[in-house]
Amino acid sequence: MNYLRKPLIMIFSVFILLGLIIISCDVSGDSTSNDTYGSLQIITPVEWNPDIVSLQIIGEGPSGRNFDLTFPFSPSPIYISNIITGPWTIFVFALNADADQVLAGQQSILIEQGMTKEISINLSPLEGTGTLVIEFTWPVGAISNPVVSAFLSPYLEDDIFGVPVELLPFEYSEVEGMVVYRYEGVHEAGYYLLETQIRDDSGTPWSKSDALIITAGNEVPVTIDLETGAVNIQIILDGLDPLEVTLTSDSDSPLPLGEEMTVTSTVTGGTPPYTYRWYLNGEHLEAETGDSVVVGSTLSAGRYRLTLIASDGDVLGSEGLVIDIMP
Structure with a gap:
């Protein structure tokens, strides 16, 4: 099969094995001595699209822990160590010479202490x-x-x-x-x-x-x-949703009529700076372009859905929360 002429019609697999510590890449965040760790071994297929020059590996794990790493493409395995045990979602992106994402895939895994697991992630073309x-x-x-x-x-x-x-x-x-x-x-x-x-x-x-x-x-x-x-x-x-977006508020819902709350966002992944688009019940709040927004004081009683869509100019991420206003 001609990989050079048809680089975007193939489905590739990345195999990930947990439990091997070869290259230290600490993604433990603010860990304590009670934390336990696992590792990833990423193996790429022998046959590969020659236009692919690197792999971007993004992990989103428990308690907000995450990592974003880029490796030159090589037939040799890639090892990532010091990963906190717990549920993780692993995103894999294949990049070309211009650092454009041309293949992508994701998989959820549970890292357990002292165990080695194997999963397969299919990478599909973005064109x-x-x-x-x-x-x-x-x-x-x-x-x-x-x-x-x-x-x-x-x-x-x-x-x-x-x-x-x-x-x-x-x-x-x-x-x-x-x-x-x-x-x-x-x-x-x-x-x-x-x-x-x-x-x-x-x-x-x-x-x-x-x-x-x-x-x-x-x-x-x-x-x-x-x-x-x-x-x-x-x-x-x-x-796929490569930018990780989280929203926190300084007040609990339901909110008393006439009161307000401040909702603040945290965005990880991609390449800062980010742009922010806020929506309330699907309506774009065009005046709100920062990483936080104040809502509630002018709203009548009812249920509202606040959504943030963040971008770094190349990829998007979104998150939302429900706000109830009491009569």
Whole structure:
């Protein structure tokens, strides 16, 4: 097979073994003597795209611990040691000579003391097309006359997005007492802003904005699950999200009417400086461009969803939280 002429149609595998300490790369953070450690051994296939010159390895682990390392590509194994035990998500990106990410993959693992584990991560091209699947679900009868919509905007650079495209059609079905509105479509691989919304008889929108990545040859599922009662929307993005974004607030929810809270973000990964786009119930807060935002004092009673989309100019990350305002 011609790897030189067709560098973007192959699926590669990276094999990761835990438990071997060869090269010391401390990712333990503010560890104590009670912490225990494991390690990674990363083995690349013998046959490889000659355009790939390096591998970027990002790990996101327990208690906010993380690492971001780049290694020159080589058939020899790559070892990373001093990794705190616990659940980790490992992201692997293959970079070309211009440091562009051309292949990507991820896998969740549990590092355990004294054990060696092996997992395989498939790296898929970031060029080509992938399938986006969106499902809105809720119990039958929970919402009267619902109207669902979704828009996808391609990410261009910094905090700039292209023209949003409405995703149609949504097919309706009922499965085991649950309403399901389902969209499935093929899109160019890349980063996107996904905006989803549901309206009922009252006209009240439940909206959410998130960063999303579509990789070539893969299916990216997005599930929007509405529960009865408070009607909370949870969007689960199984696509890659290389920037790690966390949000913290100085007040608890629910918030008394007329009071305010400050929400502060922490962004790791990528290459600073970052740009920030805040959304409240899907509406872009254009005046808010910093790493924190103050909300609440002008809001009426109800449920709100605050979302931050951060960028370093090349990749995106997003996080959100629900804010309830008491009557």
